[in-house]
Amino acid sequence: MDYSLTVRLIAEFMGTAIMVALGNGSVANVDLKGTKGNGSDWMLIAVGYGAGVMIPAMIIGGISGNHINPAFTIGLAVAGMFPWAEVLPYILVQFAGAMFGQLWVVAAYKPHYDLTTNPQHILGTFSTISATKSQLNGFINEFIGSFILFFGALGITKAPFFSDNLGTAHMALGFLVATLVASFGGPTGPALNPARDLGPRILHALLPLRHKGDSDWGYAWVPVVAPTLAAITAILLYKTVFL
Template sequence: MDYSLTTRLAAEFLGTALLVMLGNGAVANVDLKGTKGYGSDWMLIAVGYGCGVMIPAMMFGGISGNHINPAFTIGLAVSGMFPWSEVLPYIAVQIIGAMVGQLIVVACYKPYYDQTEDNLHVLGTFSTINSVGSKFNGFVNEFFGSFILFLGALGITKAPFFQNNLGTAHLALGFLVWTLVASFGGPTGPGLNPARDLGPRIMHALLPLKHKGDSQWSYSWVPVCAPILASIVAVALYKFLFI
């Protein structure tokens, strides 16, 4: 079935909002003082992001392609696998969806934001930072994590093994993200998605939260540029080798 651009944009908006709600909601549960999950381990966050990709993929994969990631949209367009005329609308709704998703996380966790004094923990529930303050290490981590994500996403959804059951392929995407967060999440978070980082960072800068500290805009280009570059390389490589 062919869906209108408006319908596909609605799916991208909702999918990206769900990604941020489930992913950053898990971070808030772990890092904000006083929550039921406060002090839990990293795997809770990995599950949140894995399901944050898997559930929208299963809901909207057959409607919009479930990009929910500007880097993937751009990478597909560069390789001629997505129309350039739809790139900006997709990116716009992805970023807005991420902002709305983050606003919902803040609304749900507001009392716990108020009693969390560590501003890095507060920022971490919005956006990524490099744990040792290195933009270079952050870029390397985001590039290779994103490269695996996009190469894996195409490999899973285009593989002959899944062609008769794309629902299973979308389920596998969740496990891919879960594993990436567990394996590559230590240095930066990770972001792997410009909308997932930029939209919430804008909200961090705008919202009047206690103890929020700096939004670290000097680092913000890393989780935007590295995934875009990784997507362009990964999609082009997959297309060259297998399509």
């Protein structure tokens, strides 16, 4: 079935919102003071983000393609697999969806934001942070993780193994993201997605939260540029070799 651009944009908005809400909601549950999950381990976040990608994929994958990531949209367009005329509308609704999903997290966890005095824990529920304060290491980590994500996502959805069952392929995407968070999450978070990082970071700067500190704008370019370059590289490589 062919869906109109308007319907596909609504799907991208909702899919990105759900992804950010479930993903950053798991971070909030672990890092904010007084929650039921406070102090839980990293695997809770890996599961939260894995499911945060899988569930929108199951809901909207057959409608909009489940980009929910500006880097993926741009990478597909560069490779000639998505129309350039739709790139900007897709990106705009992805950023809007990411911010809307983050507002859900803030609304649900507002009392715990008020109790939390560590500004890094607060920022971490919005966007990514380099654990060593290294932009170079952050860039390398984000590029590697994003390359695996986009190469894997294209491979999974285009693979003959899943050709008759894209629903199973979308489930596999969730496991891919959960594994990436578990394996490459230590240095930065990671973002793997410009909208997932920059949209909530803008909200962090705007919202009047107690003890929030600064928004680390000096690092903000890394989770935008690295995933985008990785997407272009990974998608072009996959298309050249396998398609």
